[in-house]
């Protein structure tokens with residue numbers, strides 16, 4: 631990985647701090663428009679997280695950290711502790727923007743700690759912490775990419791789900807980072823991307839993002855995944871995570887669980903790649919994870935065109951839990967955990 635040309639393979643940046651505002655690449659419009667949304671206050675950041683302008687577990691944590699920096703502009707305080715008290719409503723609003731990805735609460739907890747540790751210089755401390763969270767995420771992804779790729783036999787074909795790339799992180803990506811590194815090293819010959827209904831993170835974002843790198847993935851309907859595995863077309867499923875529990879159970883984009891079941895049935899290996907900021911030892915198992923349910927209307931349209939009859943009901947959970955027994959390997963920047971369970975997770979992160 632020493633010679634890896636990160637700049638060639640990793641050009642998209644979803645989050646830009648201008649010095650006095652946050653600019654977020656509008657992921658609702660990709661791949662048809664590359665527009666940045668200007669957020670001049672924390673409420674705009676909270677809205678952008680809730681409406682998926684910015685999405686992906688690490689990216690929403692980073693955006694929330696910058697949201698806290700913007701919120702700080704609205705309060706006066708002599709010490710960090712005093713500022714924290716006054717900023718609490720803003721922290722709570724940012725934290726409530728989405729429930730499943732632990733990176734959001736994790737980033738805000740870091741911002742809280744930075745405030746408590748700071749005295750009069752609390753504004754600078756907040757700014758530094760937001761920058762550090764983003765810098766560390768990029769470094770973690772690059773490290774994880776190298777580690778994850780080392781597990782993959784040369785000549786492999788892989789399937790991924792949702793978007794776990796630069797768009798979902800500070801850069802390089804988690805599962806997509808492993809795939810980028812694997813392609814660069816000649817370990818991965820072909821990448822299949824599931825379209826990821828209903829929001830189409832795979833079809834709209836992953837395919838576009840890999841195209842920017844000159845990697846041409848093959849798009850499949852989500853429903854084609856088990857058939858793809860049965861025909862021997864893939865050796866690995868590689869996905870990201872929104873929360874990894876103390877026992878290794880993992881929440882990720884809806885559809886991940888059925889990929890893991892199909893992978894085990896067909897002898898296809900299943901890898902979860904995520905930074906340690908996605909590990910949540912406070913949540914004992916997947917049963918305790920709050921699974922976000924979004925508006926049923928997301929299921930009624932594709933690209934603004936109605937595809938279902940009027941006056942019907944729909945159920946729209948947007949994450950699911952893959953039990954740890956179905957996961958062959960969890961990769962974080964801290965190392966590789968094969969056959970994850972509570973003992974292995976606590977040994978690595980406890």
Ligand SMILES: CSC[C@@H](O)[C@@H](O)C(=O)COP(=O)(O)O
Nearest residue numbers: 685686687792794798870871883
């Ligand atoms: C590095 S991203 C990992 C996960 O956050 C990703 O797989 C995912 O589920 C994103 O969901 P989204 O609803 O698009 O925010």
